[in-house]
Amino acid sequence: MAxxxxxxxxxxxxxxxxxxxxxxxxxxxxxxxxxxAKSIPVLCSPxxxxxxxxDIRQQRLSRVVVAACSPKEHEDTFRxxxxxxxxxxxxxxxxxxxxxxxxVTADKQAATDKAKALLAAAVKRVIQHEPLETQEIExxxxxxxxxxxxxxxxAALLLAxxxxxxxxxxxxxxxxxKAARHAHIFPxxxxxxxxxxxxxxxxxxxxxxxLLTLSEVQGVAGFYGNFxxxxxxxxxxxxxxxxxxxxxxxxxxxxxxxxEFNEGLEERPGxxxxxxxxxxxxxVLDKKHCLHFRGQHCQACREACPFGAISLADQDRLQEINxxxxxxxxxxxxxxxxxxxxxxxxxxxxxxxxxxxxxxxDAAGPSGGQVLLRNGRMPxxxxxxxxxxxxxxxxxxxxxxVCCQYALKFAHLLHQKIxxxxxxxxxxxxxxxxxxxxxxxxxxxxxxxxxxxRLPGPEALEITAAGGKIxxxxxxxxxxxxxxxxxxxxxxxxxxxxxxxGEIARIFDLPQGAGGxxxxxxxxxxxxxxxxxxxxxxxxxxxxxxxxxxxxxxxAAAGMIISDLxxxxxxxxxxxxxxxxAHLCSGCKICLSLCSFQALSYDEVDGVAAxxxxxxxxxxxxxxxxxxxxxxxxxxxxxxITAEIGGLLSDxxx
Amino acid sequence: xxxxxxxxxxxxxxxxxxxxxxAAGRARKTYPAHLRIVRVLCSGRVDPQFVxxxxxxxxxxxxxxxCHPGECHYKEGNLQALKMTAILKxxxxxxxxxxxxxxxxxxxxxxxxxxxxxxxxxxxKVKSLGPLRLREDGGGINSALTRH
Numbered sequence: 001m002a003x004x005x006x007x008x009x010x011x012x013x014x015x016x017x018x019x020x021x022x023x024x025x026x027x028x029x030x031x032x033x034x035x036x037a038k039s040i041p042v043l044c045s046p047x048x049x050x051x052x053x054x055d056i057r058q059q060r061l062s063r064v065v066v067a068a069c070s071p072k073e074h075e076d077t078f079r080x081x082x083x084x085x086x087x088x089x090x091x092x093x094x095x096x097x098x099x100x101x102x103x104v105t106a107d108k109q110a111a112t113d114k115a116k117a118l119l120a121a122a123v124k125r126v127i128q129h130e131p132l133e134t135q136e137i138e139x140x141x142x143x144x145x146x147x148x149x150x151x152x153x154x155a156a157l158l159l160a161x162x163x164x165x166x167x168x169x170x171x172x173x174x175x176x177x178k179a180a181r182h183a184h185i186f187p188x189x190x191x192x193x194x195x196x197x198x199x200x201x202x203x204x205x206x207x208x209x210x211l212l213t214l215s216e217v218q219g220v221a222g223f224y225g226n227f228x229x230x231x232x233x234x235x236x237x238x239x240x241x242x243x244x245x246x247x248x249x250x251x252x253x254x255x256x257x258x259x260e261f262n263e264g265l266e267e268r269p270g271x272x273x274x275x276x277x278x279x280x281x282x283x284v285l286d287k288k289h290c291l292h293f294r295g296q297h298c299q300a301c302r303e304a305c306p307f308g309a310i311s312l313a314d315q316d317r318l319q320e321i322n323x324x325x326x327x328x329x330x331x332x333x334x335x336x337x338x339x340x341x342x343x344x345x346x347x348x349x350x351x352x353x354x355x356x357x358x359x360x361x362d363a364a365g366p367s368g369g370q371v372l373l374r375n376g377r378m379p380x381x382x383x384x385x386x387x388x389x390x391x392x393x394x395x396x397x398x399x400x401x402v403c404c405q406y407a408l409k410f411a412h413l414l415h416q417k418i419x420x421x422x423x424x425x426x427x428x429x430x431x432x433x434x435x436x437x438x439x440x441x442x443x444x445x446x447x448x449x450x451x452x453x454r455l456p457g458p459e460a461l462e463i464t465a466a467g468g469k470i471x472x473x474x475x476x477x478x479x480x481x482x483x484x485x486x487x488x489x490x491x492x493x494x495x496x497x498x499x500x501x502g503e504i505a506r507i508f509d510l511p512q513g514a515g516g517x518x519x520x521x522x523x524x525x526x527x528x529x530x531x532x533x534x535x536x537x538x539x540x541x542x543x544x545x546x547x548x549x550x551x552x553x554x555x556a557a558a559g560m561i562i563s564d565l566x567x568x569x570x571x572x573x574x575x576x577x578x579x580x581x582a583h584l585c586s587g588c589k590i591c592l593s594l595c596s597f598q599a600l601s602y603d604e605v606d607g608v609a610a611x612x613x614x615x616x617x618x619x620x621x622x623x624x625x626x627x628x629x630x631x632x633x634x635x636x637x638x639x640x641i642t643a644e645i646g647g648l649l650s651d652x653x654x
Numbered sequence: 655x656x657x658x659x660x661x662x663x664x665x666x667x668x669x670x671x672x673x674x675x676x677a678a679g680r681a682r683k684t685y686p687a688h689l690r691i692v693r694v695l696c697s698g699r700v701d702p703q704f705v706x707x708x709x710x711x712x713x714x715x716x717x718x719x720x721c722h723p724g725e726c727h728y729k730e731g732n733l734q735a736l737k738m739t740a741i742l743k744x745x746x747x748x749x750x751x752x753x754x755x756x757x758x759x760x761x762x763x764x765x766x767x768x769x770x771x772x773x774x775x776x777x778x779k780v781k782s783l784g785p786l787r788l789r790e791d792g793g794g795i796n797s798a799l800t801r802h
Contacts, residue, residue, distance in 0.1 A: 100676065
């Protein structure tokens with residue numbers, strides 16, 4: 001037999017005037033297993049709280065029912081009182097007689113009758129409550145970050161602490177991602193490498209950050225707090241500890257191929273530094289093009305190195321690491337222009353993407369900062385085309401949000417570099433968000449020689465070759481056809497999730513949405529969490545965004561981990577989860593397909609389903625669907641809810 | 655003749671619909687007292703047996719209110735509720751319970767106006783259907799509820 005104490009809160013006049021509390025108290029007093037029912041003026045006040053605590057001890061109460069405001073208001077308050085008085089905090093039930101009764105019912109007797117039903121339901125339910133304990137598990141404090149762009153680096157720097165090691169897996173040979181290859185950054189047009197230098201430097205030399213370049217994650221097992229990650233690191237063939245970055249090996253190499261790190265705008269040797277100023281400043285040998293690995297007897301680089309830093313016997317390495325949480329910061333790639341031949345990319349030599357122009361504008365880039373036509377002449381007229389492959393149902397329906405601002409940045413920089421150049425923006429709408437976007441645009445749009453041509457839609461334009469020039473035919477705002485000839489075109493293609501995002505999604509079991517970006521848990525409340533607990537997304541892996549936002553997301557993801565995963569401390573688990581009675585489970589696997597959080601797995605040995613309490617969020621969908629009644633949703637068990645229903649409908653007696 | 659005052663049990667998801675019901679209270683929007691609410695964490699938690707149990711214990715109507723599709727706190731629990739309800743309505747028919755006695759709908763945390771409206775509609779609907787009179791054997795519900 002339970003010993004239940006009922007506390008009815010008068011809530012000043014709020015409940016007292018809407019419900020006949022004398023009737024309600026008498027009714028409660030008469031319910032089975034109830035020791036007493038009391039009315040208290042303001043139950044959540046210190047005085048009210050004290051009464052409950054004292055009663056629990058003196059009257060040896062085993063259950064407490066509070067009839068008051070919504071449990072959303074004070075469930076935590078009353079659970080704490082119950083716990084402090086020595087009872088399990090889950091031996092409490094709240095009847096919501098304020099928001100869902102007193103405040104919404106016009107007639108006092110109807111409200112009183114409804115309150116009786118709610119009270120009876122709470123009493124019947126609380127009898128069925130079982131004690132729940134917050135469990136704690138051992139966990140790893142170390143963290144894996146995938147991607148060493150600005151988002152990943154920012155996250156890693158916050159996470160790296162004396163007690164916490166951060167592993168950063170980067171598939172390229174260098175850090176800094178695409179941002180490090182931007183010559184200037186909007187809206188202040190600072191030099192990109194100058195802005196990023198402190199971040200890159202601190203990241204590269206941090207004792208608690210282990211950078212694994214040329215690396216990719218091959219597999220992930222486990223769950224929040226305890227992931228095991230398998231990483232493959234390709235051989236660099238250059239020992240960073242011995243290399244001084246002198247570049248003699250680069251000069252000795254006879255191979256020449258297009259340099260993908262400068263957007264293919266120049267050639268590089270088979271052993272190379274991706275771009276000038278790259279970090280770490282250690283060459284990498286491209287095995288695919290190296291003559292030695294193509295069966296020839298070339299050892300030119302190794303022989304040229306005065307420091308013995310090059311080893312052609314270097315091997316790919318496989319390793320496993322254990323981490324508590326993972327941040328995916330794999331960045332973006334540009335929309336594939338092969339899908340949209342109307343823009344002429346790849347068919348005309350003076351049509352560039354935004355990232356190509358970034359490299360051309362960089363004083364340390366392949367052209368030494370000069371923007372010239374392929375024939376060496378200076379362009380006189382340049383078109384900047386916005387919304388390429390974005391804001392259209394045919395390709396990507398979203399706006400990347402940064403292109404207008406970088407296109408205006410280009411206009412400013414081109415105007416500086418090429419005296420008297422004429423610039424035409426082909427745009428549909430100008431997207432200039434944030435506190436500085438419009439001001440920046442106002443500054444640029446005043447430049448002499450800059451024209452704006454507004455299109456009725458992003459695709460209302462075609463780019464074709466016209467002798468030595470480039471012809472752009474387009475619709476004007478009224479839908480009429482127009483044409484213009486230019487020397488050079490810069491395209492602003494949509495940002496999309498990284499080309500290999502599908503593979504990453506598969507490995508980490510993450511959902512993808514529009515553009516291949518990884519889907520966040522909630523686009524408002526949890527923008528860097530995912531449906532997989534302990535795996536965060538940050539930066540352009542989650543959505544197109546500018547550098548400041550990517551860094552903010554990296555730091556947000558790090559903050560979420562820091563606040564939860566303390567090195568050396570245990571991980572507290574939410575007690576309201578589902579649990580499986582293995583004796584009742586028939587192994588039908590229905591529940592497995594319903595869980596959105598991968599909390600359910602199938603035990604092949606015993607032929608039953610199992611729930612991971614770390615991953616379970618307690619929604620109870622599996623419990624509702626289990627045909628064997630083998631799954632119990634703790635605190636929302638079949639027995640508790642059935643009892644509550646019985647209480648709600650017990651009023652044919654009163 | 656006494657006026658028929660139906661009893662309606664509502665299973666409301668704790669994140670959206672239950673919040674919406676609380677919001678109605680904070681806004682002092684009145685609605686008929688016939689609805690009695692059970693808070694669940696997710697509309698997907700609503701076992702078909704809870705609905706049958708409510709009818710068996712004397713409810714004249716049952717409402718399941720969850721988050722709008724795409725807004726489920728647990729991703730897709732509300733879609734599970736949608737599937738379950740579609741099947742359950744057929745079963746109710748076989749038990750002699752008009753399927754309009756069960757209503758599934760979506761109420762966001764701020765949509766107290768919608769909550770007040772649909773509760774009013776449901777009460778009117780159930781009043782027009784009259785009291786639920788199950789057969790002696792519970793219209794087959796009893797045998798469907800052997801688990802409890």
